Amino acid sequence: MPAPAPAAPTLAPVGDNPVLLWGMTAHERLRRIAAAQGFGFEAVDAPSTILSDLGHVFDPAWTAYLRSRPGTVLTRGRRPILAHVAAPDVPATRAAMTAGAPLPAHLTLLPAEREEGIFNESLRKRERPFAEPLVPATVPAIERASYVGAYKGVTDLLTLYLWPGWAFALTRIAARIGLSPNGVTAIGTVLCIVATVAFWHGWFWTGLATGLAFMVLDTVDGKLARCTITSSRLGNAWDHGIDLVHPPIWWWAWATGCAAYGRPLDDRLFWMTMAAMLFGYVVQRLIEGAFIVRFGMHIHVWERFDSRFRLVTARRNPNMVILFAALVIGRPDWGIVAVAVWTTLSLVVHLVRLVQAVVRKQRGVPIVSWLA
Structure with missing residues (x-):
């Protein structure tokens, strides 16, 4: 019999953010992304987790991209905002997002600012998804970026x-x-x-x-x-x-x-x-x-x-x-x-x-x- 497909990672929020984007809180938006892309949400027993810093907001293309790339951390301004990590690395990665602690050295960093962007397999084209801090001043620009994207x-x-x-x-x-x-x-x-x-x-x-x-x-x-x-x-x-x-x-x-x-x-x-x-x-x-x-x-x-x-x-x-x-x-x-x-x-x-x-x-x- 073929080996069973690996379980989907859990998508887990880190922190909180009351700022609304398209009428949603960051937590609600993350929950919808999890539902749309087939992730678990906030489960505590998953073998791997994609941690999401709610102080930032991102194009859903990023979670789809990280899904098949365990050990990868998306950064913005050198700060980790999305990280696909195994269960043993969750505490240290969470601390890096909330308190600026160092990330585990074996993780691969992926700067959101890089010029080449990522390749969208389903559309067969290269694109540069957004990933930005979510504060009241950035909401208009983020909504426009998400609309264009x-x-x-x-x-x-x-x-x-x-x-x-x-x-x-x-x-x-x-x-x-x-x-x-x-x-x-x-x-x-x-x-x-x-x-x-x-x-x-x-x-x-x-x-x-x-x-x-x-x-x-x-x-x-x-x-x-x-x-x-x-x-x-x-x-x-x-x-x-x-x-x-x-x-x-x-x-x-x-x-x-x-x-x-x-x-x-x-x-x-x-x-x-x-x-x-x-x-x-x-x-x-x-x-x-x-x-x-x-x-x-x-x-x-x-x-x-x-x-x-x-x-x-x-x-x-x-x-x-x-x-x-x-x-x-x-x-x-x-x-x-x-x-x-x-x-x-x-x-x-x-x-x-x-x-x-x-x-x-x-x-x-x-x-x-x-x-x-």
Whole structure:
């Protein structure tokens, strides 16, 4: 029989700290990290423990990183703030955190300030997680750092440049008033449905305004879940399900609404447009999934070109920019046709990139992320 997997370390707080971060005490935040990452919490009989100084706060990526690295101590300004140690080393390490006593000499020190950061195995990229003192004066900067760090991938132009400030402010408000990520998703779902109805009836400006609010909240719910460490299977399924289903419904509603607006598409053009958009949308998602299965990473983080193309590829947000521009000149019909054309071109780009990756792999060239 195979040997049983080693027990997960216990995550144990050291000290206390009344300062709130995202509406949580440091102790409550640590408890949520333990629950989310499968650690024990405050157990006294664990063979190994990750001690956490509550005078500091850190990106959860650090505990995930230290999990498989016993004997490692994360330091900030030479002070130990996280330490994965065996049971015999717990008292001395705790004393080092609380009273400045020396650490056991055999432990390996890992400065949080080091330039190279750490490699995130799940995302196949290198990153520099934050680890900072938690005092009232540092809370705004830490909340911003944790917010920025909550999104681990590459994204589109609007999410990257237009509404980070709006989404950050709304995320802070939601955390302060105790609104859950699922509550934000529920509000967004209603707005998504309202936008669909507006597009269908040709009320395009109303639909765009409502859709914009939904798109911002679509960022907020995920950020809120990560920042407050309250992700759930229901929330993930709900959020990703809405994200997956609604874009082609919006495009269909927009094309239908062109008639009510006074710019109808003739039947042949309508069905050609819908076929191109639906086919392109589905196949592009399949290509992205195939890339993940074959190469263990998203196609958008393969090379610099792929990350840059993700800014404008035919996903919902860039498509909405096209529709907005067309509506400004009073031609929503041109807009939906342009989205169909751009969807087709984006599909071709993704297909070419998948084939190129397969060919390079067959030639023995490793496929790795340029962000690693």
